[in-house]
Amino acid sequence: MNLKLKRTPGIYLIGFMGAGKSTIGRRLAQELGWTFADLDEDIEAAEGRSISEIFEQAGEPAFRAIESQALARRLHRIRAGTPTVLALGGGAFARDVNREQLRENGYSVWLDCPLETLWDRVSRASHRPLARDRAHFDELYLARREIYAQADFRVDACNDNPSVAVTAILDLPPFL
DSSP states (O other), X not given: OOHHHHHOOEEEEEOSTTSOHHHHHHHHHHHHTOEEEEXXXXXXXXXXXXXXXXXXXXXXXXXXXXXXXXXXXXXXXXXXXXXXXXXXXXXXXXXHHHHHHHHTTSEEEEEEOOHHHHHHHHTTOTTOGGGXXXXXXXXXXXXXXXXXTTSSEEEEOOSSOHHHHHXXXXXXXXXX
């Protein structure tokens, strides 16, 4: 294992819903011998309710504030010495404050997929509040792509085998 990678406090997987952040993240963490965390799972545990319920009861702006607080808590643990692969929700990277915190604490990797692949993966899931309307889904995807492009790296996540993306991440320049 490359020592530079081992010294990296965190690897942050970003991308649109359905890109495979959690699935790929779990495998990547296992490969590295690191902790895996999913920011949405952190939020649900702290709030005692699902992401969908938070959206319905409090609205998206309140959810984004909760999300930023959860990210700050997770980054505190990472800085304290717990190397972590962290899967972020699709909108977490859209906030400037979140992007800045991530830049200071490791590498962000955009798991990129074409719109149609993402829609196929999430259209039947009832737990995704922002995937209930196709026109809104498409609009959000197009708006977020420019934001995701600010990540440190981009990896194609179209293959249904998550090991392909894990290998691509481990082959990135800082990890070689």
